[in-house]
Amino acid sequence: MGNSIFQSIRKNKTGILLIMLAAFSTSVGQMLWKMSGHFLDGYFVIGFFLYFCGALLMIVAFRFGDLSVLHPLLSMGYIFSLFLGSIFLGEHMTPFKIIGTCIIFAGAALIGGGDAD
Structure with a gap:
């Protein structure tokens, strides 16, 4: 199983990178x-x-990986938003937000490692 995760990441690496940039940009x-x-x-x-750039990156990312792997990774945007809000907007991190962030991650x-052939 551990090897299949690395195979999946290797197979989708360009798409994963682009989708993470898309999530961060949005x-x-x-x-x-x-x-x-x-x-x-x-x-x-x-x-x-x-x-807009994030939306374009998302569209391009889907050309470089499996939809079933890449689309769920957009949820990383929630994690980015939580940290950005905490750092730049003074929003408070609660224990439930931290637990939720860990679950999302x-x-x-x-999911990102689950499609190796």
Whole structure:
């Protein structure tokens, strides 16, 4: 089983990298929207651009890996958002958020390694 996880990651590595960049880009874009003071200020425009780039990266990523592996990895965006909100917006990390983050990460890791031929 351990070897099959590495085979799956090797098989989908470009797609995994792109989908992780997509999740991070959309998370930063959404954070900038929240930081925006009003419609069409700098934060909003940059956030929109990053969200758009994340969407494009997601589309491209699906060409380099299996949908059943890559799409669930978009859930990493929740983890990125939690840390970005905590660091840049002063949002509080609760024990339940930390436990939830660990569960999301474990699930994404298990799914990402689950399709070796």
